Amino acid sequence: MRLSRSLAYARNVAVVEVEELARTYRTSTGILRRRTVEVEAVRGVSFEIAKGELFGLLGPNGAGKTTTIKMLITLLLPTAGTARVLGLDVARNAREVRKRIGYVFGGDRGLYERLSGLDNLRYFAELYGVEPRVQKLRIQELLQLVGLAGREREKVEGYSRGMRQRLHIARGLLHDPEVVFLDEPTIGVDPVGARELRATIAALTDAGKTVLLTTHYMFEADALCDRIAVIAQGRIVAQGTPQALKAGVGEGTVVEIEVYGIEDAVVERVRALDGVSNVGLEARDQKQVLVVQTLPGRELVHAILGHLHGSEVGRVSSREPTLEDAYVALVE
Amino acid sequence: MKSVRVFFVGGLISYRALFSWLNPWVYVPSFLVMPIFQILLFVYIGRSAKLQSDSFYVIGNALQFAAIPCLFAMANTIAGERNQQTLGYILITPARRLPLFLGRALPVATNGFFVALFALVAGSAIVGTHVAASGYAPIVLVIAVSAFACTGLGLINAAIGLVARETAVLSNILFGGLLVLSGANVPVHDLPIVLRQVSEGVPLTHGIAAARKLASGSSVGSVLGLLGAEALIGLAYAALGYALIRGTETLSRRRATLERA
Ligand SMILES: Nc1ncnc2c1ncn2[C@@H]1O[C@H](COP(=O)(O)OP(=O)(O)OP(=O)(O)O)[C@@H](O)[C@H]1O
Ligand SMILES: [Mg+2]
Numbered sequence: 001m002r003l004s005r006s007l008a009y010a011r012n013v014a015v016v017e018v019e020e021l022a023r024t025y026r027t028s029t030g031i032l033r034r035r036t037v038e039v040e041a042v043r044g045v046s047f048e049i050a051k052g053e054l055f056g057l058l059g060p061n062g063a064g065k066t067t068t069i070k071m072l073i074t075l076l077l078p079t080a081g082t083a084r085v086l087g088l089d090v091a092r093n094a095r096e097v098r099k100r101i102g103y104v105f106g107g108d109r110g111l112y113e114r115l116s117g118l119d120n121l122r123y124f125a126e127l128y129g130v131e132p133r134v135q136k137l138r139i140q141e142l143l144q145l146v147g148l149a150g151r152e153r154e155k156v157e158g159y160s161r162g163m164r165q166r167l168h169i170a171r172g173l174l175h176d177p178e179v180v181f182l183d184e185p186t187i188g189v190d191p192v193g194a195r196e197l198r199a200t201i202a203a204l205t206d207a208g209k210t211v212l213l214t215t216h217y218m219f220e221a222d223a224l225c226d227r228i229a230v231i232a233q234g235r236i237v238a239q240g241t242p243q244a245l246k247a248g249v250g251e252g253t254v255v256e257i258e259v260y261g262i263e264d265a266v267v268e269r270v271r272a273l274d275g276v277s278n279v280g281l282e283a284r285d286q287k288q289v290l291v292v293q294t295l296p297g298r299e300l301v302h303a304i305l306g307h308l309h310g311s312e313v314g315r316v317s318s319r320e321p322t323l324e325d326a327y328v329a330l331v332e
Numbered sequence: 333m334k335s336v337r338v339f340f341v342g343g344l345i346s347y348r349a350l351f352s353w354l355n356p357w358v359y360v361p362s363f364l365v366m367p368i369f370q371i372l373l374f375v376y377i378g379r380s381a382k383l384q385s386d387s388f389y390v391i392g393n394a395l396q397f398a399a400i401p402c403l404f405a406m407a408n409t410i411a412g413e414r415n416q417q418t419l420g421y422i423l424i425t426p427a428r429r430l431p432l433f434l435g436r437a438l439p440v441a442t443n444g445f446f447v448a449l450f451a452l453v454a455g456s457a458i459v460g461t462h463v464a465a466s467g468y469a470p471i472v473l474v475i476a477v478s479a480f481a482c483t484g485l486g487l488i489n490a491a492i493g494l495v496a497r498e499t500a501v502l503s504n505i506l507f508g509g510l511l512v513l514s515g516a517n518v519p520v521h522d523l524p525i526v527l528r529q530v531s532e533g534v535p536l537t538h539g540i541a542a543a544r545k546l547a548s549g550s551s552v553g554s555v556l557g558l559l560g561a562e563a564l565i566g567l568a569y570a571a572l573g574y575a576l577i578r579g580t581e582t583l584s585r586r587r588a589t590l591e592r593a
Contacts, residue, residue, distance in 0.1 A: 025588055026587070070420075070591070073424050074424055074585075075420055075423060075424055075585065075591055076585060076588055076591070077585045077586050095426050096426075098424055098425060098426040099426040101424075103421070103424055105420075109416070109417040110416070110417045110418055110420070110421055111416070111418065112346075112349035112350070112416060112418060113416065114348070114349055114350075114352065115345070115348065115349045119345055119348075119349070122341075122345060123342060123345045123346060123349070124421070124425065126334075126337050126338055126341050126342040126345070126427075127338060127342060127422065127425035127426075127427040127432065128425055128426065128427070129334040129338075129426065129427070132337070171421070
């Protein structure tokens with residue numbers, strides 16, 4: 001067992017190995033009459049990430065993405081299952097794992113408000129044991145990389161949300177970690193900045209690092225990830241390359257029709273049409289859009305419009321399925 | 333080497349990061365003016381009730397006031413990680429925990445030392461009490477040891493604050509307890525027997541007694557026992573405080589208690 005594992009590791013098969021990982025939270029409320037509530041946040045997930053791979057973890061709010069990451073970064077112990085990072089068990093070998101991983105959590109908290117950005121980085125450089133001689137240069141490089149150079153001496157309390165997010169990213173990379181966990185790293189960053197950050201993330205894997213990314217932006221996952229796992233209610237519901245996931249929705253096309261106040265019965269009739277694989281109704285601006293996924297080789301626009309007879313109909317268009325279509329089909 | 337830097341450099345940076353009283357508008361009134369009021373209050377009570385000498389109150393309250401910086405700053409610099417939501421980031425670093433947490437105690441104790449020393453010098457000057465010249469240097473040492481011991485109690489306070497997410501309530505209670513029990517204002521032998529025993533086990537009691545003896549001209553040799561007792565009490569409290577902090581960290585990995593905001 002041990003031999004085969006070290007051999008597998010030597011062949012660089014998997015940098016992150018997760019087997020049947022599970023985590024239950026137990027919280028109590030009330031002072032006099034205490035009630036205990038159990039939340040099964042992660043219910044047995046398994047996946048592997050190869051060296052240099054950019055792996056996406058997608059799923060609705062509360063699906064268990066952050067909880068999974070917290071177990072992988074040694075912050076939480078699993079209640080069941082195992083996880084290894086670079087061959088090291090995250091529960092038993094926490095300190096060795098910590099030396100080799102970086103963690104970036106999206107959001108504007110988690111920084112020392114009263115310190116400058118520079119001092120925030122300095123402090124964590126000390127905690128990660130970055131040699132004093134290397135520190136200065138490394139911090140300057142990272143400030144350049146995330147676009148904070150020139151603002152590093154200002155106190156974090158005066159930083160905008162996106163600046164904080166950039167500082168988080170710089171902090172996660174201080175010790176040049178081999179594996180990087182990014183939990184919604186582009187949240188709150190402006191479009192141009194987000195694009196730059198995506199380039200930065202892509203550059204991480206080019207430099208041989210292994211990355212686990214969570215995001216709610218499907219185009220971002222599609223553009224960046226080599227492979228994706230979709231997690232819902234603590235379980236992985238699909239896993240594969242973005243192409244494979246899109247193909248899973250069907251090779252067909254997606255027909256989008258603008259409608260105004262359509263009845264449920266009509267939607268159901270469209271859903272019942274032969275050749276329709278999925279139907280959704282989305283609200284966009286003032287109007288609703290009926291999104292119909294059709295099987296390959298079917299021309300269903302006319303049939304669908306036939307059912308919409310009598311309702312007011314706007315623009316009609318058809319397109320290839322996107323990762324978002326695949327995602328919606330998977331988690332609904 | 334890395335741990336040495338975590339202790340000294342890291343300790344100082346986190347002290348600046350988390351202790352919000354360093355702003356002069358807060359520091360001067362809280363740490364330099366307040367102890368003088370406290371000294372005057374008890375000196376005047378002592379005079380009007382014809383109890384102890386002025387010097388008794390000046391020394392007692394100057395040293396006891398070290399509890400304010402030591403208790404509050406220690407709790408804030410560790411439990412404050414919860415408010416800033418930085419705790420998770422700290423806990424996933426490979427840094428050794430002993431220098432990580434105790435490094436924060438060094439600036440706390442140093443500040444406590446200066447606050448008590450200032451209170452003693454300024455208080456003596458204002459009230460007009462004198463310290464035997466032979467006592468100057470050893471009293472400075474006694475204050476340092478007392479501030480260290482009080483910081484030990486501060487570490488326990490910090491561990492509780494880490495879980496409770498509140499630091500001011502307990503810090504105030506402990507300060508009040510020391511006001512009564514450390515012998516700063518009530519001679520220990522005048523306390524009820526149970527409280528007298530508690531008094532023997534809390535920081536500052538032995539330090540205050542040693543400083544009073546030195547001020548009245550006793551030799552250093554005659555206070556070594558008191559000084560040793562104060563240092564031992566400080567060590568015991570610091571060890572317990574550190575163990576509690578580590579215990580909370582371990583428990584948190586299992587119960588997810590600490591990373592909740
Ligand atoms: N510390 C905690 N104590 C109790 N329950 C928790 C805790 N942290 C998370 N949970 C619960 O676990 C479940 C999964 O949460 P988690 O943060 O992993 O979701 P997520 O997939 O990251 O969601 P999001 O996309 O909103 O970030 C949720 O039901 C959440 O309420
Ligand atoms: Mg999350």
